[in-house]
Amino acid sequence: MRVKCVICDKIEKIEDETLVAKRLRNRPIHTYMCQDCSIRISERTKARIDTGKFRFYRERPEKDDW
Incomplete structure (x- = not known):
């Protein structure tokens, strides 16, 4: 099967x-x-995660108690 990369078109x-x-x-x-x-x-x-300025949204925030 021939496939084409979506980024580099290779x-x-x-x-x-x-x-x-x-x-x-x-x-x-x-x-x-x-x-x-x-x-x-x-x-x-x-590399962006290691800089500390990158926000990684994988973890869910804790629920508020209301």
Whole structure:
């Protein structure tokens, strides 16, 4: 299966039997990102988190007592 990265527009070939290929075939909302772009984004995100100025919204705030 030929896929195109949504960020850098690089065209790659992946095996038809992989989980990524199945997700792309069955759910068109899923997009493909190449390994280079994925690594670059994760490294830059980690660097922003380490600066201390990045707000990471994964944790839910505690409930107010009212």
